[in-house]
Amino acid sequence: MPTQGQRQNYLWRPNDNSATTRLRYDLEAEHWVRSVKSAEIKYKPSNLAADLAAIGLFVGLVCNLISIVLILLIDFFKFIYKVVVNKKKKREKRIAEVLKTDNFKNNRIEQIIADxxxxxxxxxxxxxxxxxxxxxxxxxxxxxxxxxxxxxxxxxxxxxxxxxxxxxxxxxxxxxxxxxxxxxxxxxxxxxxxxxxxxxx
Incomplete structure (x- = not known):
């Protein structure tokens, strides 16, 4: 294959239809085709890198989703705990009020019976x-x-x-x-x- 210096010595001979000239043209065309293909291969992104990037993106999305679910679950259990505690407090308060009322009624009934x-x-x-x-x-x-x-x-x-x-x-x-x-x-x-x-x- 001719070198760069040799290619610079090529002269355009449009009327020259000799076998030597056609051979030179074919060699020149083949050289540039190989150069272009080599450049495409050199600068083409690696499939492994693209796969790793996709995997990293997927893992990041999954981690974010898990974090959101955990936060929602924690908030839900906090809400349930508050509801249960408040319900228990209300029930205890209601029982205390009932006991207080029943004690008052019991004393009143005993007084009625005594009189x-x-x-x-x-x-x-x-x-x-x-x-x-x-x-x-x-x-x-x-x-x-x-x-x-x-x-x-x-x-x-x-x-x-x-x-x-x-x-x-x-x-x-x-x-x-x-x-x-x-x-x-x-x-x-x-x-x-x-x-x-x-x-x-």
């Missing part, structure tokens, strides 16, 4: 508890209403009202036919019957 006229439990009508529930829920002592609700006559209702008074659930008649109801709700009435058992009435 009432003494009547034996066995002497009460079989409709006594139903009548007590009606009176406590409605907070009104009405003879006509009890007659309708219990399905009994005036005499029987009068007997039950006397039993309610003896039990301490209602007061004596005041201002004519008006009576006060000392027990204010069904839960307190249930507590009343429980406490009453402890007094062996």
């Amino acid at each position: 009432r006229p003494k009547t034996f439990h066995s002497q009460r009508s079989n409709l006594f508890k139903k009548a007590a529930t009606i009176v406590v829920v409605k907070q009104v002592v009405s003879i006509s209403n009890l007659m309708y609700e219990l399905g009994v006559d005036f005499e029987k209702v009068s007997q039950i009202i006397d039993e309610l008074y003896d039990a301490g659930i209602i007061s004596d008649p005041i201002k004519g036919a008006v009576r006060n109801v000392f027990i204010k709700d069904k839960k307190s009435l249930d507590l009343f019957f429980q406490v009453e058992k402890s007094y062996h009435v």
